[in-house]
Amino acid sequence: MNKTIFITGASSGLGKITAKLFAEKGWTVIATMRNTEKETELSQLPTVHLLQLDVSNPKQIMEVVAKAEQISPVDVLFNNAGYVLAGALEGISDEQMEQQFNTNVFGTIRLTRAFLPYFRERKAGTIITTTSLGAYIPDPFMSLYPATKAALEIWTAGMTYELDRLGITIKSIVPGFMQTNFANNAQMTLHPVYEEEMMKVLAAYSNSGPASEADNPADIAAVVYEAATDGKSQIHYFAGNDAITRYKELKLEGIDSILDTRRKLFLGE
Template sequence: MRWFITGSSAGFGRALTETLLARGEAVVATARDPRALDDLVEAHPGAVLALPLDVTDPAQVRAAVDAALAAGPIDVVVNNAGHGLVGALEEVSDEQISELLAVNLLGALAVTRAVLPHMRARRRGHIVQMSSVGGVVANPGHALYSTSKFALEGASEALAGEVAPFGIRVTIVEPGPFRTEFLGRSLHRATPIDDYADGPAGALRKRFAEDNGAQPGDPARAVEAIIDAVRSPSAPLRLPLGRAAVDRIRAKLQQQLVDLDACAKVAIAVDR
């Protein structure tokens, strides 16, 4: 398999790239600054193609995909580039909202759309969308991040049905807390408003600062699970990772069923 990975310089992208190269797989590793991948290129000559890619730049997206395809087919795309944004909805700025959606949502969709004609022509391929437990359960204080991941999940769920007839599969990965740079250098922060400091949004901001580096999830094990899912003939549409993700998603779905049952009679009664 030949993999195309965005955001390969850090976090899950880096861990996935390193694991695949150690297994002898071919990887197109992309990053805003591909010099961050020089050590991998040197250690794995011929196995890794490092390309510059800012997923918010449509021209760079097209150029990176074209350069990758010029060197060979793409079997798997992993849309990993992204970052968090902590802050209540009122606290985040217009600029922060635009930037977050441009990377986490629109960038992933742009890369996906750029590679789909190639996969469709070959009648094969796998698209891995890196979402989050926050793409299923929205935390107060993380509203815009969840917005980006909820939207990515909705688009990807529909996409899975659209491309299944062409032999293309989609997997949405939903990690819980893992020991990556997500709560460190990758986390963007809104300017706090005092009224939110003692509420849920302020509590989340404090918890993120305390948890950085102490998360229970092991990125090395996570990427092994992602690789196994891609290789499985029965890959799931959604792949939660970590006990916290499983527990929180299960609780959310169970509560949704309770809420649905509570309003089902009224809901059904509005039909003619």
């Protein structure tokens, strides 16, 4: 039978390519984004429905979940929306910090909670969340973003206790660097005390050193499809070469050695 996936952050990058992949595979896709008017590609696909959703808006979450369930009962929720807040902690305001957690963490958790009564009623449903290898190996001047993704990693694992017996599956996709507009969409903050080091980090990125092994998001979307359809109770899916390689290195070398290497790569120290 035709299945349905609900995707957040489908306006670009991994969310958009995943929407196209599931549509190609014959799924009904409810592609949500902050601004549906700008979307010209997904709107052409017959089995794709566009709905407006800012995941940091709790009221909109409740309205959109009800609307989506009317369009078609949702089999898979793909929590993918997210952005990176970069810069030294001292240069970050309360509002920026709260928005980072409201979007990446509380948006994901609230949306999942809103779908649970429907999944519970049907004794079925799969929840998949995009986290990041940053949850295991953070990079300099980006301490809050990986903290949001680490929160989602452990939240996913913790939720299995309450969902398993209800027939609901919860998983995470853990990519490393991906070739998307993610870095351009980053929110950058500056603080004079840390400016010199921050500039080194930005220079390292623009020379594409740390991101030179970035994966094609199509390869990561294929892992989302696998996680949605493999029927396994596997919780974390390290996705793409970059994440798999660096996670192996972490296991072999330990976090202290890996952080030293990252420090040299970004800051030359």
